[in-house]
Amino acid sequence: MKYFNFLVLYNSEKMDRRSTEALMNAIVETGYWRKDGKGAAVQLMFPAIYKLSCRMNVRFFPYDQQNCSFIISSWTHDSATINYHYERPTVNLLNFAQNDEWTVISFNFERIEQQFKCCKNPWTMLYAHLVYFFKLFELFFSLFLVIQRKPLYYIVNLVLPTSIITVVAVTGFFTPSSSSSERDEKLYLGINTLMTMMLMLLMV
Template sequence: MRFYFFQNWYDEFLDWDPREYGMLNKTIVPYNQIWIPDTYLYNSETLERKKTEGMMNAIIETGFWANDSRGARVQLMFPAIYKLSCAMNVKWFPYDSQNCTFIISSWTHDKASIDYWATYPLVNLKNMARNDEWEVLGFEFERVEQYKLAHLLIDIDF
């Protein structure tokens, strides 16, 4: 599965006064120059990092003008390439439908330091490549709290 993955957070250590930098309010930096969350797609094979890391960047926007002191807003964008698999029940093939659930969460942090929320619960499937053998019926996110962790569940129906 190939998709663009966006993460947003605030970083209090990256903020600046735009008046001291020619009114620069936003900039783009390489992802490996800043702290990024250790977000992990649990039930997948290894991310093909070499194919994606060269295209990963972070947009940093100052929080100087905001009324709160959360710091700079960071948006990490990267094209993710995951190999996903799930158990299927094909008893009613070719009239079957399947549901696969995947979990996005931090590998080392609890909810107190990283809390996951989907910006949009549904995924736009308009640009998805079609397949003659199956059709994706739905793709949505659901936030679930377990113990001291917050996860995003990705439900894919096809």
């Protein structure tokens, strides 16, 4: 028996399977989900690297929280021939490798049926967070991925230094002149502030 993978990530940046998926492994259980014993349950187990773009909202940077969407379904088969189901509503993150910049808040599935004008039967699709996909009638699976940025790096390297520089710059305007009406302190303070700002811009 040979099984071909019809699963497609609809919003992938690359539609080349050879560069994203490898070592296809399918576990087939016949007579699984129909009372008459016809049909089969197929579990797809294979390593893959997917690239997709997410709409970013950086209004509250570096304390922002982002939502990313994965749209998974068959490109050519409706729910009458292939019907997708998830085993559990949340993605298993036990072996998830932590990221230095982002924290995963939630990662959930959603199964959606949509009717398309081209087709008689609905399509099974898996969705992932905040995806509005208007076609005719397919069954989609949604993966709702919510991530939050870790702000510590930006607080230490950007927020705190710029706050200190701002306080020093404002203080320079109120620094009193010396008894001889010289303003050397203000001049030195202003030059040091400008040099510090230049270094900060180079770092960022």
